[in-house]
Amino acid sequence: AARWAAQTLEPPAFDWRPTRRWATFLSHYKMECATDARYLYDLLRKILRAPIYLDSSTLSDLRSLSTDGIHQSHTVLLLATKGVLTRPWCMLEILEARRRDVPIVFLKLASKGFDAAEMREYIDDLRARLEATNAAGLQTVTDNVGPDLAKLQAAMRSVLPLEGDEPVVWNPHAGDNEVIAHLKELVEA
Numbered sequence: 001a002a003r004w005a006a007q008t009l010e011p012p013a014f015d016w017r018p019t020r021r022w023a024t025f026l027s028h029y030k031m032e033c034a035t036d037a038r039y040l041y042d043l044l045r046k047i048l049r050a051p052i053y054l055d056s057s058t059l060s061d062l063r064s065l066s067t068d069g070i071h072q073s074h075t076v077l078l079l080a081t082k083g084v085l086t087r088p089w090c091m092l093e094i095l096e097a098r099r100r101d102v103p104i105v106f107l108k109l110a111s112k113g114f115d116a117a118e119m120r121e122y123i124d125d126l127r128a129r130l131e132a133t134n135a136a137g138l139q140t141v142t143d144n145v146g147p148d149l150a151k152l153q154a155a156m157r158s159v160l161p162l163e164g165d166e167p168v169v170w171n172p173h174a175g176d177n178e179v180i181a182h183l184k185e186l187v188e189a
Helices: 030-048 062-072 088-099 116-124 126-133 135-145 150-159 176-188
Strands: 022-027 073-080 104-109 168-170
Touching: 022 030, 022 062, 022 088, 030 073, 030 176, 062 073, 062 088, 073 088, 088 104, 088 135, 088 150, 104 150, 116 126, 116 150, 126 135, 126 150, 135 150, 168 176
Parallel strands: 022 073, 073 104, 104 168
Antiparallel strands: none
């Protein structure tokens, strides 16, 4: 065990215990980071020794995403990639977490192109952007929140790092020691 103590095969364990069914809910855009989410899911389960919510492993019915996932999670972990805030279900997960006072931890995935300034512009012009690029997505959003998108936009803005703030970063392609260091920062966040 000592030989592998610094390796991701046997990462360090933390004593923190969630107060809800899931330690965290992994909110992510599958097309951009499904493999990264799965890797993080496996590592967090080992480190926290607690269940983690990953929809591809846990979800059986999309309608229960909020009640079985977010409502029963200690935190929501937003895997920040270039397009995560353009995805209707990710938007709705953020809004539901804010409604339920579930803390959201912003995790910037290295080399995945997240740009906070670009996302602020997108959020400010949300309805037009969705109409132009994802009409079905706009329908999903309005079916769930109604025609007024102001609360959704406010929830989305609230997860963006403030200018000058350094978010927690995740680089799954780093060496073992760096991966473990990032995981420690993430757990502390």
